[in-house]
Amino acid sequence: MAGSRLSKPQDEATKKRKRDLIEGDARIKRSRAQQGVAADEHEQAADGDVETDNSLQNGSLANSKSNGEAVAKRSSDGEAGWRLSKPMGGRMLDIDPILTQDDQYLILTYNTSVQIYTTSDSLLLRRIPIGAVDTATSDGSSPANIVATRLSIQNPEYLWVACSDGQIYHVKWTEAAETHQSFKTVTGTAKAMTVTSTEASGAKADVVVVVETAKSNKTELTAYGGDLLSSPVSKHILSIKKPGNGLHLIEATQDGLVLVGAVNDSLFIGVASHEQTTNFEEIQYDFFSFDVPDIITTLDFRVYQASALPGAGSKGRRASDRVVDVIVGGARGGIYLYHDALARSQSLGKAGIQAQKFHWHRKAVHSVKWSRDGNYMISGGSENVLVLWQMDTVKRNYLPHLSGSVENIVVSASGSSYVVHLDDNSTMILSTAELTPTTYISGIQSASVEATTPKDLLVQRVWSVADKVRRPIPAAIKANQPSKLHVCVGNGRQATMTGDFSAPLLQSFDLETFTSISKQALARTQPTDVNLSNKGYAIEEPVVTHISFSSDGKWLASVDDWFPSTRDIGAVSGDAGDQFLKERHESYLKFWQVNDEDNSIALVSRINAPHTSTHPETILDLASDSSSACFATIAGDGIVRLWRPKVRQQDGSRRTDGGVEFTWGCSRIIPIGDGLGRDAIADIPNDSAAPVKPQARIAFSEDGSTLFAAFGAVDTGAVYVINAASGEVVKILEGLWKGQLHSLRVLSQYLIVLSDELHVYDVVSDDLRYGIVVPKASDADELLQLAVDSVSGHFAVTLPLGNTSSIGIFSPSEPEPLIVRNTPHRIVSLISVPGTSGFVALDDVAQIWTLTEGSNASTILAAQPLQDLRLDNASQEADSNKLAIMLNGDAESDDEMEEAPNADDDVDMEDDDVQANIIPQQYLADIFDAAPPFAGASVEDMFYKVIDLLAAKPLSTTTL
Template sequence: MSQPTKRDADTAFEGNHIGDSQKPKRQRRRRSGKVEVTDTPSLLNATPSPAALKTTPSNDSKNPTSKIKDEITPETASSGSKPKKQIPTKTPTKGPTSKHNSEGSSQKVKGVEAALNKRRDGKPKALTNTNEHKKKPKPLESEPGHIQSHLTSTDGEQSEKSESKSKVLVNELTTEGKAVKSKRPRKRKVTLLKDRETSIENQKVEQLAGEDRSDQIVKNKQKRQLTKQKSKVVAQSKTQESNLKGSGFRLSSGNGGMFIDQDPILTADDQYLILPTHSEIRVYSTKTSLLVRGFQVDNRSDITSCSLSKVDPKKLYVSTSKGLVSLWDWTTAAAIGKYDTGDGLRQVIPLSQQEAKETILVLKDDVQGPKRLAAYSVNTFQGTFTESKTVLQRTNLSPCIRSCADGNVLLACVEDQLLIGHCQATTEGHSDLSYTWREITLPGFITSFDAQVNEGKSKTSRKVPFLDVAVGLNDGVIMLYEDILFKLIGKEKKNKASTDDIVGRRLHWHRTAVNTVKWSRDRNYIVSGGNETVLVIWQLDSNQRQYLPHLSTPILNLSVSAAGSSYALRLGDNSVMILSTADLLPSTNVCGLALGLTQKNSSLIVLHPNVQGRLLAAVPSDAAATGPFHGRYATLLQVYDIETNVQAGRQALTRNMVTASNAAPTGQPVKEPTVTHIAISHDGRWLATVDEWQPNAQDLDSMYIRADRPDLRHQSTETSLRLWLWNEENNNFEQVTRVDEPHTAGTNSVLGMSFDPTKVELATIGSDATVRIWSPKARHRNGVSVRNKANEQLYTWSCSRTIRCDHDTPLGPEGIEARATSAALAYSDDGSVVAAAWFWPETRSKLSLEPPGATFKPSRTRFVHLIDPSTGRIAFSEPSLLSRTSSAAKLLFHSRYLICLSQTLTILDTITNRLVSSPLQLDEQYVPPRSWSPFYLAKNKFDGTIALCVSRSEKPRGTKLVLLGLSGDSSGGPSVQVKVLYESSFTAMVKGLLALTTGPGYLVIDERNQYRFVRPSTGVFTKSVGGGKETEQVTRSLDDILGRQGLLGPAASATHGELAALPPSTADEHVGARGGLDAVLRFPSSAQVPTPTELFQRVVGVLAQGGETEVE
């Protein structure tokens, strides 16, 4: 290493500046004496002890002088010139540094000597402003090898031995650092410290004098290499952590969802319809049935009720499940005021008004005690809430409280008791909130009620209002009581505790519970609805009934407009309909996503492969209804646009009881077939469904005897495989083929199915351990092809191949093969391989009870079979992907890798037959057997990511969503690395996870039918995983641009051979090219149109991505 060049002492320690007021005094101190430099060869690489770190001055860390090593430039600088920046080199030494060395001027010879002495000592401590040291410095020529050694070890650390030996010296120097900070130097103390330092340093010099300098250089080089490697590892770990936190993916907030259980709100002018969901308030236009605006109230809790203010109809009260009551201006979606009550709220009711103040009632839900109805005074201008008093406190109080007569009369119900509260108005006409409660017991449980004050009769001189009440019971009876309050008060005056002689009018037509009942505005009619899908209008004067049948779904809630000209009905399929009272014709229809209960091992939702945001779901007709049999039977196909939150179509998939009686002669409900599986082809033209129907157990008693095996009764189940073809003329799917019992008859005979991603071919997997391949054949009659009216070829589907995989099937009692309870099936990306796996129930305990002579073939391992669908040959069976305790799994191909999700996540390289290590460890609380919630696995072909979703069934319930990326090894080898790209968790359970088919990202749907998008936040992707360029769509028709296309888009209108003839890469290119401007320029309504600046930025971003694709 080259020898150090000379440099002035001021230049060697540039960068330390002190205040101008102390400059002259410290310069005089420096000129007044000389300093002494003591040889401390071990100080340069000494590591401070914890005690030294505690006693080090705080300004030491900010002082770059303590980090500057012996690096001297040939330039010099005076005290008046600007200091030149030095590049500090990190060193573990942290000792005292004098602030006075960076100021003032000194002689050139002193500066050179001081600089050289600094290189020997490794610390600038000798340049402190003390007048005590006046000895001349020792000549440096006597130890040239020592200086050479320290110049060589500038960038490295000394060995641990030298570091441990120098701790005492560092502590002493740290103590000296405090003395340096004082304004006046303490000569005696510094002298003692210098003497101790000299003695200790001399000892260190003697110990290190005999060490070999070449060995020291080698050790320093090795340490420098280790330091560099550690820094690289730390940098890589930090990069991975930053990629995990900000990888470019974002989970959107919940959209859509189920409408809450309350009456729809119509504004006074009948122009707007306000419908709350569990997450937001949605305002619709009654003229167009489109969303005008929506706003979220609280992200941490669910909305329980909302009601319009009586002071200002533009203001809306909203209550949440965690005790937040708020006041909003629904015309601008602006919050006026919020108040936390501390308890969960079930209902909010505006009561009365007094100029700018309004009194409201909130029903508080106390888990440990009775429910409490409390009154609050609200300043509607300032948005402040003040609690007044408790009005009512009862156990099991239902959240259906009504108020009448400007708040002077309240009605509530508890099971079979109707509570009526009455308070006398003050002289000023206001209520004092002191209610007298009276009860009446009804002959059944109350399911709904409504009340109205007869204004014509109330104009008399008596103080008690004429209150008429209609009560709906759980047995279908409607009880009508006229002037009920006056009769109850009369009973009290006669000292009669019983109310049996208060007889109401009995109206009975409904077979089941009356879900809703309402008075008309003219008080001449009563409107009711129930599970019979019929709206009943009762004419009280003539005792006649008028019906509006075939609504196809139960009626849950009903409200009458202020003018009495329309009815707003909330139906069981998560929709709201507004009917005109004149002709009972619908004028407004708002539909939400109507998914039913979650299937255990299947998902009943698919995304259209060619139309953006088009969701196809098998839904029940009563998804929003409550009861033991509601929401279980998926009989309808709902085509839903998730981008605009609008229903695009609806049709039947099975036979149903929509237009017929749903009750048997014995009174029990008739079961409907339910769709258990759904799949769509790669071109979007073919739809496959599997439905299953099982009769009531009572109907099978006469067909079997007690000696028959129980499994014979399950063979009465009817299973059908249906193939549907899209009809462009009628905008719906038409059934082409129905296959009865596609697998061995029995319950859950079909456990899964999947379409070939490259051609029109379907594979089904059954409980009989077989895989069957289905393919269409052209219809011919007498050698002539059969065509429809549009001259299109007609097809018939049939089984082309059956593949048996029963070699590992266990045998049950009496030597009968056991039936699988669940299975997994997946096609490879090129359609050349089918992966299949079965799961059988545990039969070990049952087998041990059988006689010794019985033979059994229990399954010891869970195999995943790789099958060639063209020949039906099992190419390979892998036993290491599934554990022996697995009860279900999801399979997915990603290029050459087979991904299996069960109790663990395993990845198999199908070419090398080796498992790929995964960094993801699934929580035991979210996978079987701890959790029985379904789990999901999906792959996006545009960005090459993999998403998995697991849920926890026990409380506290929650869901974890993880996105993974598979990338090649950095060394260039055939191995792959699995990285976690994104991870999120939320409290809701999940019904489905789907990969977006027209762009990168995923769709997540929770148990309340709220859907969220997981999309990259870095922009619009224009490339698929395969790397091929996307062909830009140059010409587009007006119908395509303006959205005037068929229900499933122009892709479905192609002839039968067009899209099927295209290779997969070409079809994907057309799909990817459509995703850009369509996604940016598509708005569900005028209220959701962004600002011009934001719209311009979106369009420019999409065009920029397209330009980059062309350049590439």
């Protein structure tokens, strides 16, 4: 094994304790000093050996004032301290995107920020964090979520952003600012928001209308006006008593003359009592409401004059009368058109209005919008199809095979584009003529939680969607491309969270530019088929449980599993039913060839049921050898298998470099568990009626000479030290885990085991460094994760805490964490970057966090918006310079032309003025190859370093 690069502790409190292999106790833990506020408490705790309890107070991840916060504050200072970056990316919320009037900028609302993109190149212009939403709350709970984003009518350079805690922010989206002015609603709540305006003295003033719910069965509509940022004035305009858990929707015209809203299955229309309002106090509405046959999930309306109606004069209506056509989408798939809804409501009252019904969607209508001319309506739902309805003929046109459910649709101001937001965390702009994308923006498409109830579940269905991510998401980074993150994703959030879990696709994501590169299926998938049985249950897809790259990055190994649902066995129960489920279990080990040029992967070998006893066994872990092209797997049968490539003689396989054909096969079989395999698990005494499930983890040493395999059951397993070359078990280490086994990793000479306890074991000196009891997570034990950083010699542990997570950085020689940080969301994937110091964490709202060592901020950021690089103002400055030259007139230009020398004239110049500044290649290599892109200097720093080389005066040439 590779030697230790870490210094051993010098003080008595941290010296390693000799461990007896035969008579050692499994629950011996390293004594360590308790971190308290008073110095006497510290000395008292350091006097003797004390067993730790489950609070993790001795250098653990517990979030206590006397320990975790003190350690975090201490470790945040200094050049060698570890730092947690700000969150990058996130999940696009179910809020209509905003396309500016000139179609140049697209404004998207994420869970913690508002991000502005340029439509011409789909690049991130700036990220604007929104108040307390961008950070965790003081009590460790999740922060408030954004519920609405609207463009200001008074000044289109500003946005109004409403949060669920009633805070309304005034954000200037043309600038990147950390803080924003805001005001709070009367009730401290906000469910929906729209913006209208009043006109006084020829100037428009914004009026913010907020839907508030102080009580569960009461909805209030409140308008806020006046000086909104210093002394806002509120006015109550509507109160609705309506029980239920439906959506709250509100839309309005810019002049504020018409309001249309919905609560559950009630639709209300408000018309201003005064055509012209000179101040906020004059705002008053007359409301008309009626029930809709379904729970309303989306709505849109258009207003036009009665003169556009055929035969308007014969009906006794004035040509200037307003006509309001309202369309609403229902939770059961119907679309209801209420033509001339305002006039009919005024005449019929509560008698009800007859609606024209359109029905194509199988589940809820997620979004429906009018076209600008009113000849079409555009709808979308969970079918991954955009539907265009022609109103005159009721014919439908389709844009099928989208990459996710349609969440939001926005029609541009000119009517020439559609903005479509999909639930796979992507948004695109389509031209209305060809329905081809002109702009595409995609974030990380991993499984994520939903801030609100999904629209498809507003009515009771046998089909369901999980509300939390309950298992780690497989992710990996190649050694030769440290800026590319590869993560397992599904066909949209809804499809991913359906059933148990669905993530059959591999997404490649560039952390440097923060853009999606590609997406490819690793397992069987049906993205646009009807994936429901005849009884309404979801047809579950295989789950990719493990992925790993070879040391050279040329090969990818993946493991996918599929179990039939217990509903499939019908009336069969008992042992026969269990046997049926086991026999129908599908387990595949696949090997893929990686092409770095086009970021594609090609399937080379598929191993059906690589571990089989009486039935296909589930592969419990997959590991890659860092020194050669070799993978190791371990399953519940107690067998370790090594897999290596070999030259294939027959035709039919895919070719690699040089035209040599390879295939993968098992090169060595190593039985562990005293050679009994699965029988060793069966002989374990168990008092409970539930069968004992085997646990197993596997890891290579850094030099690939040794293989560590942990196998057993709860409290009874051992770690087997295997010679990777001969396959011989050279040592058995007992008592290194307790309870559920989560992870096994090797860091230099240390073996780190994460279970209900965290153990760090020195393999070379055969000593247990220390052990820490991990606090019990109520419903997220699977999200306990471990990653090691071989460059810095440290490891990271994530601990779920309710809806949040805690991340700690540890040294193998010290039980006290170097840093402890909390994230407002749960970490679902934690990986290290090969060849680079640092960790990458992915949370359950698709945000990326990086943990890096050192004080250089450029190593923390993997991607920067153009605003941070000051590139968004470059074009504006260039345009202003051109404009200034044009405004100077022709006289100055003529003078410059007269002073300009003729091309044929001889001009005396120094040699240095015309000599090209030749930069040696090694100077550029020192700048660009100093570190991998993920951990290197920022683009801005490298830009200025290259400019310094170009600006430097070249050395004078010497004549020989």
